[in-house]
Amino acid sequence: MTLASISSTPRATLVDRLTGLRVPPVVVLSFLVVALAIAWSLAPGLFTGYDPVSGTPAQKLLGPSAAHWFGTDHLGRDLYARIVYGTASSVASALIAVVIGVVVGGIIGLLAGFFGGWVDTVFARLVDVLLAIPKFLLAVIVVTAIGFDTTNAAIATGVSAVALFARVMRSEVIKTRQATFVESSFLLGGSRWHILWRHVLPNASRSVLPLAVLQFGDSILVIASLAFLGYGDPPPASDWGLLISIGKDYLKWPWLVYAPALVTIATVLSVNRISRWLRKTD
Amino acid sequence: MSKAYFNYAGKRLLQAIVVILLSYVFTFVVVSILPGDPITNVLNNPQNGFTPDEIKEIIAAQGLDKPIPVQLWNAFSGFLTGDLGLSMRTNRPVATLIAEVLPSTLVLASAGLAVALLLAAIIAYGTQFLPQRFGQGLLRGFPSLFLSVPNFVIGLVLIHLFGFQLGVFRVIEPDSFWATLFAAIALGIPISAQIAEVLIANLDHESGQDYATVARGRGLSQMRLFVKHLLKPSSLPVITVVALTIGELLGGSLITETVFGRNGLGSLVQRSVSTQDLPVLQAVVSLAAVVFVVVNLIADLTYPLLDPRVKLLGTQQRRPTTADDSSLPISKAVTP
Numbered sequence: 001m002t003l004a005s006i007s008s009t010p011r012a013t014l015v016d017r018l019t020g021l022r023v024p025p026v027v028v029l030s031f032l033v034v035a036l037a038i039a040w041s042l043a044p045g046l047f048t049g050y051d052p053v054s055g056t057p058a059q060k061l062l063g064p065s066a067a068h069w070f071g072t073d074h075l076g077r078d079l080y081a082r083i084v085y086g087t088a089s090s091v092a093s094a095l096i097a098v099v100i101g102v103v104v105g106g107i108i109g110l111l112a113g114f115f116g117g118w119v120d121t122v123f124a125r126l127v128d129v130l131l132a133i134p135k136f137l138l139a140v141i142v143v144t145a146i147g148f149d150t151t152n153a154a155i156a157t158g159v160s161a162v163a164l165f166a167r168v169m170r171s172e173v174i175k176t177r178q179a180t181f182v183e184s185s186f187l188l189g190g191s192r193w194h195i196l197w198r199h200v201l202p203n204a205s206r207s208v209l210p211l212a213v214l215q216f217g218d219s220i221l222v223i224a225s226l227a228f229l230g231y232g233d234p235p236p237a238s239d240w241g242l243l244i245s246i247g248k249d250y251l252k253w254p255w256l257v258y259a260p261a262l263v264t265i266a267t268v269l270s271v272n273r274i275s276r277w278l279r280k281t282d
Numbered sequence: 283m284s285k286a287y288f289n290y291a292g293k294r295l296l297q298a299i300v301v302i303l304l305s306y307v308f309t310f311v312v313v314s315i316l317p318g319d320p321i322t323n324v325l326n327n328p329q330n331g332f333t334p335d336e337i338k339e340i341i342a343a344q345g346l347d348k349p350i351p352v353q354l355w356n357a358f359s360g361f362l363t364g365d366l367g368l369s370m371r372t373n374r375p376v377a378t379l380i381a382e383v384l385p386s387t388l389v390l391a392s393a394g395l396a397v398a399l400l401l402a403a404i405i406a407y408g409t410q411f412l413p414q415r416f417g418q419g420l421l422r423g424f425p426s427l428f429l430s431v432p433n434f435v436i437g438l439v440l441i442h443l444f445g446f447q448l449g450v451f452r453v454i455e456p457d458s459f460w461a462t463l464f465a466a467i468a469l470g471i472p473i474s475a476q477i478a479e480v481l482i483a484n485l486d487h488e489s490g491q492d493y494a495t496v497a498r499g500r501g502l503s504q505m506r507l508f509v510k511h512l513l514k515p516s517s518l519p520v521i522t523v524v525a526l527t528i529g530e531l532l533g534g535s536l537i538t539e540t541v542f543g544r545n546g547l548g549s550l551v552q553r554s555v556s557t558q559d560l561p562v563l564q565a566v567v568s569l570a571a572v573v574f575v576v577v578n579l580i581a582d583l584t585y586p587l588l589d590p591r592v593k594l595l596g597t598q599q600r601r602p603t604t605a606d607d608s609s610l611p612i613s614k615a616v617t618p
Contacts, residue, residue, distance in 0.1 A: 128297070131529075132301050132574050132575050133529075136530075136533030137529075137536065137566075137567055137570055140551065145312050228432070247438075251441065254442055257439075272426050
């Protein structure tokens, strides 16, 4: 017992130090998966020779093979090609959602936390309202109001994430505002905006980064859910959620559901793993 | 209870009422002011087969020819007196439509919550009894895996495996016991992850406390330590987390009901979205907000009574340094 703890203590610190310097293999793998997803969305043509929209009807509903990695769908289109071409709208739209959430939520939280008083009270009630409406329902009514397409679905997802970022930003700002270096900056005659911009914002945003990454993964899921319900771009678009939704009518050919589902899960899992790692190394 | 508690309860109650009223107004603003005029679009859609006279009649009956603030006031005063208006598509009272499908959703949501709690308990408490290296790491990986799977995928996989391959339930009978159970599993899995994460974090925190070390020093087995000392303090804070997942249960049932073909609140929303039946949407969203706010109010009010460690916000107000969130009565952060 004692021996074990003595010998394990230095080893633990060594491992700690190594993880501090080097990225754990699982995280490397996660970065690779995300990099692949980015590459798919930037240059889908490099990864497949098949056309995602027009297929060969004679080759419909083929199982996975060397020629068609993920098989073909009911119109004889290569499923792998459809997934690769659908990446851009599935992943890039999640980015839009995160940017909206971070920017709008961040500004609300920053102002509420920094100024306090009635500004804080007004924003706090707004955030309470946004939190009271179930996130997914909120996204659904926003996308209903502004129209069904993938960009709007992304905007709706972003709106539903505003409250989260506003809350975290606010509490971080309040924490930072009381730090000694902020007080001393006040005493040195720094203006409110100077302090807000140079001291509070950079410090408070540190804990927003892992959250933003986590939200990126979550947004992929929410946008996929909206696409699944048919609130995204209509076919022949090939958003991952839409692919799964089409595939569910062909459950006899399960790869039509499993292939896009596994790609979605792998991407979100990788993004979440990166977020976890960022939180730990911070 | 102390005076601080009543102060706190009064403040929370007032806040809850304000939030409910504001969320009604917010929803109204979202569905009626944003660009695009879904109402006339739907009415004018030839598929719905309304004549111009009928359209005028519907618009007058719904009060859509009045200015927005007047519309808001009419709808709002109706909401306060329990009148949710008429469905634009079916011309039936929205309250009736909701009452018809509510039982199905309540069954699904409570079964889903039961599944979520059970799974979360198995995962979190399981970590206490498995060897550090292998089993624990596996169990600890579950929550993040569950959070990475879209819940419609879980539903589809369950339907494919148990419905089609094994024939445990028939997809065309979505209200049968087995179909409901599997729908509840699909709904509960992502929610169990959130609860399990908090449980695990609390267990880790508690087992690192001095009293746990002392108990171990006295020679308590892991089993006794867990049952006697760790179980209660680590599980109580979960009440507030469970209350927060109510929203997810309602939102998730929208998808789960679609996947399993159940006729519930979620599929009512789904239908109302595709037909742009705004009064129904407005009512369902506001009701969801009411449920969320009331459940969280109850959780926040009972929690200080159950857990004596909790310091009420009232006792902390003198110290403006705390970055506590106003809606959480707990001085200890319980978020993962």
